């Protein structure tokens with residue numbers, strides 16, 4: 746028993762130490778380091794976007810089988826949820842998530858769909874020449890048309906929060922004394 750726990754302790758120490766020290770003392774840029782390889786979600790060279798079937802796209806938008814974690818696009822983006830004001834702009838444009846996680850300054854719509862496939866949906870990117878990607882793109886363009894920045898998510902997310910909950914409580918009677 747004792748030997749076992751020593752072995753476990755040792756392996757934990759050996760296993761963890763280099764990782765711990767690397768993140769603590771390591772590259773100062775690591776905090777802003779992209780978390781996914783931009784290549785996996787960047788249009789391949791010479792890519793020619795195809796026209797897509799928005800009806801099929803609508804089905805896929807609600808299809809949890811596209812992900813490995815039980816989510817569909819709709820889980821997050823229903824009623825324009827999770828979109829920020831950038832969604833109102835014509836593509837390509839900058840999207841905070843692609844910038845922060847993949848270091849991409851601007852993205853095309855199909856690249857952003859791939860970004861959501863890989864990150865929030867925890868799946869593989871769709872084949873670039875697939876009907877599915879083209880269809881999702883066609884449907885998302887329709888969703889974009891009815892999007893009004895600010896309607897769902899106020900520019901300053903903090904302003905959406907109720908004011909300090911303490912302030913809403915009836916004043917503390919003792920405070921007056």
Ligand code: HEC
Nearest residue numbers: 816817818821827829831832840841842857858861865866
């Ligand atoms: C777990 C939640 C989640 C899921 C599931 C999800 N997304 Fe997203 N999506 C986000 C977040 C968060 C952003 C980033 C918003 C930002 O940074 O501005 C985003 C951004 C986007 C954008 C870019 C909006 C812009 O500003 O241009 C598109 C397009 C998009 N998602 C489409 C999809 C599609 C299509 C699917 C399904 C394949 C999907 N998303 C699945 C959370 C999700």
